[in-house]
Amino acid sequence: MAPGLFIAGTEKMGKGVFTSVAITAGSVIEIAPVIVMSGKERELLDQTLLHDYIFEWGTGGQCAMALGWVPVYNHSYMANCEYEMDYTTNSIAIQTVRDIRAGEELFINYGGSWDEQKPVWFEAK
Template sequence: MLYIANSHGKGRGVYTDNRIERDTVIEECPVLEIPHEEVELLELTMLNNYYFAWGKDQKQAALALGLGSIYNHSYTPNAIYRPRESEQVIEFVAIRKILANEEITINYNGSPNDQSPLWGSDEIPWLK
């Protein structure tokens, strides 16, 4: 049902080859939890653009396995992500109907309505 394809100006993105109805769980991704003291090291690598803030205080990090770290950002997303920390999983859920061959996007700020600038948005051309 899910596949990776080029997303104009964003690199790779996650797409669906089937229609997905609202409130459908798209994917449950196990995560690799990264302790707070290692996050700074992670920021020195290319993985800096692929991890989620994690933990009660959001000072840890989690790298989503499966397709979880490939979903692109949008300020008008069609999906959300829900951390399930006790299960070491991130769940991706449709917030509206997603059509076949449409890219699945999330708002990296967490809330689909959060229009705050993203970290490093000055460095990411497609966010300007």
């Protein structure tokens, strides 16, 4: 975990991840392990609140629950961070895509790439 990161309340999204220090573009700020679950386990998770916090993982309907602070990063269509999945180490890395000012909230795009514009599941309804 990068120094200066903290979790705080947000006006509209519950809680989010923020930074108290400036972070340069291209910085890896977190590498979190994931728990990989089968397609059958995913069917059960889809019936719970955890559905909103899992990632598609590989093929065959698998999913993964990220540990660390990854589930707390909020969504933005013009995110200032991106995530990368490592299927070999079963981890997700969060990296900045631009310089971040102290005090800023850190966002990822739930659609995949940091600038994906396709509506995510909770807005596509």
